[in-house]
Amino acid sequence: MLNDVLLLAATGFIAGVLGAxxxxxxxxxxxxxxxxAMGVNIKYAIGASIIAVIATSSGATIAYLKDEMLNLRVAMxxxxxxxxxxxxxxxxxxxxxxxxxxxxxxALLVFSSWNMIRKLRGKxxxxxxxxxxxxxxxxxxxxxxxxxxxDKEVPYHVKNVPGGFSMMFGAGFASGLLGIGSGAFxxxxxxxxxxxxxxxxxATSNLMMGVTAAASATVYFFNGSIKPEIAxxxxxxxxxxATLGSRLMQHLRARVIRMIFIPIILYMGVQMVLQGFGVEIx
Amino acid sequence: MKQSNETKxxxxxxxxxxxxxxxxxxxIISALVxxxxxILLMLTQTSGYPGDVFPDKPSVxxxxxxxxxxxxxxxxxxxxxxxxPVLRVVVSIYAFAKESDYLYVVITTIVxxxxxxxxxxxxxxx
Numbered sequence: 001m002l003n004d005v006l007l008l009a010a011t012g013f014i015a016g017v018l019g020a021x022x023x024x025x026x027x028x029x030x031x032x033x034x035x036x037a038m039g040v041n042i043k044y045a046i047g048a049s050i051i052a053v054i055a056t057s058s059g060a061t062i063a064y065l066k067d068e069m070l071n072l073r074v075a076m077x078x079x080x081x082x083x084x085x086x087x088x089x090x091x092x093x094x095x096x097x098x099x100x101x102x103x104x105x106x107a108l109l110v111f112s113s114w115n116m117i118r119k120l121r122g123k124x125x126x127x128x129x130x131x132x133x134x135x136x137x138x139x140x141x142x143x144x145x146x147x148x149x150x151d152k153e154v155p156y157h158v159k160n161v162p163g164g165f166s167m168m169f170g171a172g173f174a175s176g177l178l179g180i181g182s183g184a185f186x187x188x189x190x191x192x193x194x195x196x197x198x199x200x201x202x203a204t205s206n207l208m209m210g211v212t213a214a215a216s217a218t219v220y221f222f223n224g225s226i227k228p229e230i231a232x233x234x235x236x237x238x239x240x241x242a243t244l245g246s247r248l249m250q251h252l253r254a255r256v257i258r259m260i261f262i263p264i265i266l267y268m269g270v271q272m273v274l275q276g277f278g279v280e281i282x
Numbered sequence: 283m284k285q286s287n288e289t290k291x292x293x294x295x296x297x298x299x300x301x302x303x304x305x306x307x308x309x310i311i312s313a314l315v316x317x318x319x320x321i322l323l324m325l326t327q328t329s330g331y332p333g334d335v336f337p338d339k340p341s342v343x344x345x346x347x348x349x350x351x352x353x354x355x356x357x358x359x360x361x362x363x364x365x366x367p368v369l370r371v372v373v374s375i376y377a378f379a380k381e382s383d384y385l386y387v388v389i390t391t392i393v394x395x396x397x398x399x400x401x402x403x404x405x406x407x408x
Contacts, residue, residue, distance in 0.1 A: 001327075005320065051360060058309045058366040065302030066295075072374060076390045083396045139385070210367035215397055217364045219404035221357075224338040228356035229323070232316045235363060239313050 001229075007038070008230060009237035015052060016241020020060040021249040022261050023202030024183030025053035025209050026238065028268060040230060046179065047225030048234055050217045053181065055235040057210025059242025060203070069250060070203035071143045074158065074190065079208050081165045082172035082182065086212055089176025096177055102276030105174045105185070109269030112188045113262050119192075120258050128156045128197060135161040136194075145200050149253045156197050164194040172212065180272070183209050184265045198254040198261075203246070297380045301373045308369045312362035319355030329353040368397060 011033045015026030027049035034045040061067070089096075136142060141158040158164075171185035183205050190201035220226055249257065323329060329336065330351025337343045337354050343361070346354020371394045378386040 002324070005324075051363065054363055054367060058305075058312075058363065058370075061366075061370060062302075062306040062309045065306065066298045067302070072377075073386060076371075076374060076386060076393055079393045080389065080396070083393065083400065087396070087400055140383075207370065211371060211393065211397060214364055214367040215400035215404060218401045221361060221364060222338055222405050224336075226338070226357070226360060228319070228336050228353045228360065229329070231360050232320050232356040235360060236313060236316055236320070239309065 005233045008233040012234040012237025013241035016238035017245035019056035020242040020245030023187045023205035025181040026056050027181045044227045047220045048230045051231045053213040055238035056242045059239040060206045060246035063243045063246035075204045075207045078168045081168035085169040085172025086176035089173040099276045102272050106269045106272030109265045113266040116262050132157045148250045159195045164189045315359030323352035
């Protein structure tokens with residue numbers, strides 16, 4: 001039993017570090033370890049991974065007393081879109097064509113990874129978006145963060161609010177209907193569509209993920225999908241990992257974060273497209 | 283005018299630090315409860331429940347917590363962890379109100395209502 005507890009805590013630690021740096025939930029690390037390496041029933045693996053998302057989000061939250069990295073206004077405004085999307089997605093379970101949506105959202109991830117590779121080859125991580133739109137000004141979405149990797153304050157503007165809002169709705173919809181994590185889509189919505197720098201995008205996605213996951217976690221909690229002996233050590237490992245990861249992220253260069261991010265979303269995208277065609281991998 | 287701006291900025295800073303502390307305490311409490319349950323499990327070598335059974339009903343969990351059953355304490359801690367993002371939203375409403383940013387008080391309240399409704403529906407619609 002002690003071995004299992006230590007393995008779960010270590011898995012959680014790694015998932016927490018990576019999740020907090022990238023702004024994704026860590027479900028893609030936790031689920032395969034549980035199902036493939038430990039032989040846990042998929043029902044409990046899904047329950048554990050939703051707790052993993054919340055632990056990542058909350059662990060990242062407490063790393064700093066005053067979090068300069070995340071954009072609270074962007075988070076709360078977009079959270080409306082994601083949570084409504086998630087509810088509609090959950091309500092349409094069994095009605096909407098899931099294989100088509102798996103292919104659609106998978107293709108979107110593959111396309112975004114291509115987009116990010118182009119961004120990586122350009123200089124865009126050192127050039128901040130200065131474009132503004134009327135809506136983002138009225139909603140006071142523009143922000144500023146202190147980048148510890150380059151030791152300076154970076155003010156930034158937010159553009160294309162309707163585009164980002166729609167993407168967030170889609171991200172929530174996909175996670176509610178298909179049961180996939182929506183962190184990657186959230187980061188893409190802010191980074192690629194709304195022109196926010198990568199680090200605030202990741203930190204803001206982290207906060208939003210926890211809020212979105214809290215709603216679905218109650219369902220899993222009360223229908224008996226959350227096994228305490230799995231979720232408890234995992235959550236503790238993640239809380240420690242995410243607190244560390246969130247501090248580490250501030251010192252990493254955006255380029256480095258992007259280089260870790262790209263293969264992960266490419267993998268997720270390919271996996272989803274295949275699943276849409278009825279092929280299960282991982 | 284400059285004087286009052288500075289007081290305002292100082293006050294906002296204090297509010298943000300206070301919120302940071304509240305969130306930190308919330309997360310740490312949930313982590314400590316989970317850890318306590320896990321240590322109980324290790325020491326007693328029993329979950330407090332027969333076979334593979336684990337508690338998932340509020341009343342059973344609460345009774346188990348009072349009886350210090352390891353699985354019940356762990357589930358209680360996990361439930362507290364699920365509530366920490368809700369706490370995050372609640373204190374954000376307070377922060378926006380302190381900042382007199384009523385647009386965002388409304389936006390964040392909408393988020394809280396959606397969250398509350400889906401949690402209640404989640405509980406009854408399991």
